[in-house]
Amino acid sequence: MLKVDNINVYYGKIHALKDISLEVNSGEIVALIGANGAGKSTTLKTISGLLHSKTGSITFMDENISHTEAYKLVSKGIAHVPEGRHVFLQMSVLENLEMGAYTNGRNIKDNIQNVFERFPRLKHRKNQIAGTLSGGEQQMLAMGRALMSQPKLMMMDEPSMGLAPILVEQIFDIIRDLHKAGTTILLVEQNAEMALRIADRAYVLESGEIKLSGTGSELAKSDEIKKAYLGG
């Protein structure tokens, strides 16, 4: 479904991504793990078109999207839930969801109902300004907003960041549910343990390079991973 081939991304003179190649097949959950600053978010931003690669190519559903602008990718089926949620804090929950449906005006009512079923807490707060929601609720809103475009591929950047453990469990349950419902997922996580538990496959990024890849369970057993990311 998604094929990233040898991309190199620079921030000014800093070489942030070095020859990254990865693949996400339809129906998979693929995790991208690694330490802070390894290039995980940069990879997602490059796929969603907020950044562009100098070399290589990105192919989505057999179409080269390397140079496509971010706003055009939403209607092609890519949704990106950014790190730090980035909900529109001064807009209501409902308006945030409407923005998620910006390119997908069809079935907007049904889609809002679906999001509310998945995240009942959002329904109770639908007229509330997003800035007044708790961190967990904002994460749910960011995910719900992304679902409004009925994406084929959903990319999530650190959905568990800064959340209490019980909420992290909830968020991961939801990711699993979304996956069961047929959404392909590319997940970036610092919480490697959780990520490897639900991922079909995973890539380990280190200083802008892919160090390891394999199935979730293989990597969870690997000594290198245990030492670096799973606390021994």
Added chain:
Amino acid sequence: MTFLSNLINGISLGSVYAIIALGYTMVYGIAKMLNFAHGDVIMVGAYASYCTMIYLGWHPLLSILFSIVVCTLLGVIIEAFAYKPLRRAGSLAVLITAIGVSYLLQNVALLIWGSTPKVFTSVVNFEPLSFFGGKLTITAESIVTVLACIVIMICLTLFTQKTKIGKAMRAVSEDKDAAELMGINVNTTISITFAVGSALAAVAGVLLCSSYPTLVPTTGSMPGIKAFTAAVFGGIGSIPGAMLGGILLGIIEIFSKSYISTSLSDAIVFAVLILVLLIKPTGILGKKITEKV
């Protein structure tokens, strides 16, 4: 009676500032830049209306429409050629460019129309209203200006709260990257904002020159600066703030002119601004929402 008549004049002048301030505040909210050429778009709007009325004998309403079209195009062109290439540049570069555009417009106007003031014919042809046996007169210009300001305010609020493009504007003004990830074309949204702001500038120009009929190439610059002050005063980025700031500024200006000193009125206006900013740095209606991490 003079108090009442001063108040009305203040609200009327303030309404013009408010309409101009809306342009400043919308553009600032979305592009995070101060478009110092905005005041000069007003001047172009006034000349456009003047020329079509005087040389072509157009009906005032038609000349206003023409002026709106001219300014809208001008705003979009300025944005596309001067500001868009600097989207990723520092804010100082954009600010200096805006000042450059401002001088460019003034000097082109000077080339075309010269420095001799034109006497603008009012677009309002009603008789002034008289109250209390002629003790209080309200000019038709004042009434039309205030009404126009109210209508614009209502339309703009509905536009940003209810329409898809309006909501997209709010989304872009809050978070460009997130808006882009929703599928919103940020560049187009910024152009639309410039178009709306400049269309308002045209209306402001015509109304301003109907009340104060001397039209020169620098006509827009002082009202532009005052409207910018009004926008900051009310809380830059906030539409009701621009409105409130504009009207308060107009009232303060007229009152200082008639009760304190004509020559000191501008100084008083800016002193009030400084006071407000010392007490509430975000302006009267400005707000800061702290982000949850």
